[in-house]
Amino acid sequence: ARSILAANTGQFALCMAARDIGIPFVEMQHGLFTSNHPDCLPQSALSSSADVMLPDMLTVYGAYAVELIADTALSQRERVRAVGNPTIEKGRQLRACHFKPNRRKPVITLTAQGLRDEDTAAFLAEFLRSASNDLTLNIRLHPGYDSRGVFEHSGVLADPRVRIMPGQSTPATHEIIALSDLHVSVFSTCHYDALGIG
Numbered sequence: 001a002r003s004i005l006a007a008n009t010g011q012f013a014l015c016m017a018a019r020d021i022g023i024p025f026v027e028m029q030h031g032l033f034t035s036n037h038p039d040c041l042p043q044s045a046l047s048s049s050a051d052v053m054l055p056d057m058l059t060v061y062g063a064y065a066v067e068l069i070a071d072t073a074l075s076q077r078e079r080v081r082a083v084g085n086p087t088i089e090k091g092r093q094l095r096a097c098h099f100k101p102n103r104r105k106p107v108i109t110l111t112a113q114g115l116r117d118e119d120t121a122a123f124l125a126e127f128l129r130s131a132s133n134d135l136t137l138n139i140r141l142h143p144g145y146d147s148r149g150v151f152e153h154s155g156v157l158a159d160p161r162v163r164i165m166p167g168q169s170t171p172a173t174h175e176i177i178a179l180s181d182l183h184v185s186v187f188s189t190c191h192y193d194a195l196g197i198g
Contacts, residue, residue: 006055009039015053027055029085031189034068041073059083061196091178091197099179106181109138111173111190114145120186121154128159135161138176143167 003024006014011027018025033040045052054073058080060066066075066082074080112120124137139151139162148164151157157164165176174193177183183194 009033009037012053015055018056019053024056026057026059029058029060029065032192033058033060033065035070035072040069043071043073043076045073046076054079057081061085061088085193085196087172087174088193088196091174091193094175095178095198101181105134105136107136107138107179108182108184109140109176109180111140111177111183111185111188112142112145112147112151113186113188114142114147116186117145117147117150118154121150121156124151124156125154128156128161137162138165138180139163140165140173140176141167 001023003026004014004018005026005028007028007030009027009030011025015025015027035042041052041054052073054077056079058069058074060069060080060082062082062084066080069075069080110120110124124139128137137159139156141147141164144167146167148157148166151164156162173190174197177190177194178197183190185191
């Protein structure tokens with residue numbers, strides 16, 4: 001290996017291994033990353049005599065993401081680069097070429113988070129009961145929390161307008177969002193991705 005790309009924060013063992021063999025460790029932004037994130041050290045951490053473990057580079061989605069961490073140790077060490085997000089760009093292209101809104105049958109995509117799933121299922125059940133129009137409701141389960149049983153128990157999956165999609169299935173989540181009229185979730189940074197996709 002000549003470098004390591006990690007799409008997550010907190011990969012300290014991998015970062016240390018890269019440092020030990022003398023190759024760059026590049027962390028790629030995953031979700032929302034601000035100066036309030038527990039793995040984002042403040043500038044004051046650099047004044048300590050301890051050896052601070054930082055990635056060699058943090059690549060982020062754009063200028064806004066750079067601004068959000070301007071007062072951090074990574075920024076102070078000039079280790080932050082805006083490189084864009086090819087997944088969002090692909091979603092934007094897909095939407096521009098293939099999405100046509102249909103007011104008679106809107107497509108709504110819910111990305112489940114494994115958080116408040118019982119409340120979310122109850123909300124969806126009530127929504128489906130009161131929505132008399134034709135629609136498609138995609139429920140994309142979180143790749144780490146399979147809450148299918150919660151939605152089955154609520155009766156949501158019995159509605160013919162609902163499609164359940166396992167977290168690791170195809171098409172990819174960003175493709176589903178790109179071809180939807182509305183994105184719904186609880187505590188999901190996919191909201192920012194949906195805005196970027198358009």
